[in-house]
Amino acid sequence: MSAVDQTEENPSAKTGTYLVTGAAGFIGFHATCRLLEQGIEVVGLDNLNDYYDPALKQARLDEIARVSSRTGTRFDFVKADLADKSAVDACFNSHHFSRVIHLAAQAGVRHSIEAPDEYVSSNLVGFANILEACRNAKTPHLVYASTSSVYGANDDTPYSEHRGADHPLQLYAATKRANELMAHAYSHLYNIPTTALRFFTVYGPWGRPDMALFLFTEKILKGEPIPIYNEGQLERDFTYVDDIVEGVLRVAADVAKPNPEWDARSPDPATSSAPFRILNIGNNEPVPLLDFIDALEDVLGKKAIRDLLPMQPGDVKRTHADVSLLKSAVNYNPTTSVREGVGRFVDWYRAFYGVPGNTNDV
Template sequence: MSDKAVLVTGAAGFIGFHIAQRLLSAGRVVVGLDAVNDYYDPKLKEARLDILKRDPNFSFVKLDLANRAATSLLFAQYRFPAVIHLAAQAGVRYSLQHPHAYIDANIGGFMNVLEGCRHNDCKHLLFASSSSVYGANTKLPFSVQDNVDHPVSLYAASKRANELMAHAYSHLYRIPATGLRFFTVYGPWGRPDMAMFIFAKAITEGKPIKLFNGGNMRRDFTFVDDVSEAIMRLIDRPPQGNPGWSGAKPDPATSAAPWKIYNIGNSHPEDLMHVVSLLEKQFGRVAAKEMLPMQPGDVPATYADIDDLAREIGFAPATTIENGIAKFAKWYRDYHNL
C-alpha cells in the first residue's frame, strides 16, 4: 500500500495534520485535501499546511468534498489505495445554529468519498466517527458493543449516519471500512473551538472560563499522538469481515462485510475541574470561573472501552493528562508568542 499516495481529507485540520505528519515520517506519499473553511481561524490551518508542504512527499489539494464532480476526478486521478477521511463539519454546539452545514459536509461529502472509493479500488477506508454517537447512553465505559441509536445532537446523528453509510458500501461493494470513534482529542495545534484551547485562551487573557453543568463534567481526553499511533497501526489492517457474525444476534461493531468500528480514547476520564487546575498550573494563573447549566446536545461524561484495540493491535495510550497538557501548553505559548 505504501507505493501509492494515501489520501488524508481534512489535512489542514487538527487530527489530519498530525496523521499526515506521521505518514510522511514513515515514508508514505500523502495527498492532503482540505476546504480551509472559516469555521475557525484559517490562519491556524494555513500554518499547519505550511509545515506539511515542506515535505516533498506531500501535495495539497484545496477542495470541498461536497463538490461531487471535483471529488470524483481526484479519486480517478490517484486511485488511492488507502483513504483516511477526517474532513467534516465539526462541533456539537455549532450544529444547533447551522444544521445544514452538517448535512452538506458530513453526509454529502462522505457520500462522495464512498463513491470515490467504490469506483477506484480503494483497499481501506478509515473514517472519523465520534464519541458523540453514544448520545443518551449512560452505561460507562462506552463500548462498541452498545446500541448507539439515540444521538442528542445533529453532529452525532451525522457521524452515526457515516458509520451506517460505510456499512452499506462495505456490504454492497466489499470496500474495507474502519470507523474511528474519537474521544475528546487534544494536543499541540489543537482546535480553537475545543475546551482545552478555549480554557488556555481565557486563562492567558484573564477572562472567565465557562464551565457547563457547574463544572461537573468528565471527559476521556485523548492525546493526539496516541490517536495517530492507533491509526498508523490500523491503516495496513483492513477489516476482513467477521466470519462468526450472525444476523440473528448482530454484533454492532463488526459485520460479515469488511467493516469495523473502534473507540479511540484514553480509557481514563478526567474531571474537567482537574484539567482546568492543570492548565492554571502551566500558565501560572488562576482562572475566573463562570458556572453554567448543561448545554443542549452535551453529555456529562465520556469514557472509552478500548479493549479490542489493545487485543488486536496492542494499542495502549501512552500520554498522561499531565504530560499531554504540558505539551499542549508549551505549543500554545510558542504559537502565541507568550
C-alpha cells in the first residue's frame, strides 16, 4: 500500500491544505515535495535560521518551487518563527488545514548542551503555539516530530513505545518528550487527534550538514579526519529519508483515535483514552557505525582518515526501533538499504556542490 493508496482510503486527507512546518528543513523539504507530487496543496512555514547554512535551506525552497510549478500544485511559503504566536495564529487564520505536519524544531543533540535557550524557545514555546493554533482551528490531525533520543538512559532495545521514556540524557530529548506530554494534554482536553513520530537516524539527499553522513562525506573528500566517537563502537538505526516520508504521510492520513482498551490502572505510554498515539519510525535494522563508514568509503572510492574519540556527553551506544506499531497502523515497510541510500546521498552531494566523480584515491 503506497501513501497515495492510504490517502485514497481516507478522502478527508486530500481536502483543504497541509501545513508543513520546517518546510525548508531536511525531512520537511522531502515531505513537501512528496505532497505536491500527490496533488496536495501545501503551506510551508520556516524561519530559515542559521543553525546551518541558510543557503542550503533556500536551495530546498527553490526546488520545492520547481516541483510546485511542474505539478501545478500550489505551495505558499510563510517565513515565521514558531515562538512568534501572532505569526503562527495568522498562518492558521489565513488557511484551513486538513492536516498539520509539524517538523520544525531546534535540532541537534550536542547543540542543546551549548545553546539551551534556543530549544526552549523553538521546541517548547513554539510547540505550545502550534497546539493552541490547532485547538482554535479544530485541526483534524496533528502529526509532529519526536525523536529516538527520548529513550535516553533506557538501553532495553529494540526501543518500544510501550515502555517508559522518562530519563532523557540531554535537553533536546527532554523538549521532545515534553512535546509528547503537552500533546496528550491537548488531545485529552480538546479532543485533538495527535500523533508523535519518534524519528530514528534519518539520512539521504538534501540532508543536514551537522549530521554524520554529510559531515563524513565532506571531510573524506577534503582529506580531513572524521570524528568517530566511542572509537566507532556505536550502532544506529539508519533510515533513508524516502522511507521516512512514506511513513509520515501514511500516518498523517490515518487519524489518531482513542484506544478503547486503554487502562488507567496500567497505562500504555503509546496510546490513550484520548485520540493520541506515539509511534517509532525507523528501519528496525541497527547498523554498526563502522559498517556505515565502510559503505561511504566504498561509494566515494576514498578511504577516511579515522579519528577515534571517546564517547560524547548525552550520546547512546545503540539505537534500534521496534516499528511493529507503525507497521500495524499503516503497513509501514522501509525498503532502502544503507548501501543504496548512501549512494544516493553521494550522488546528490557531488551534483549539488559540483564535486567531480570517483577519485579512485583508495
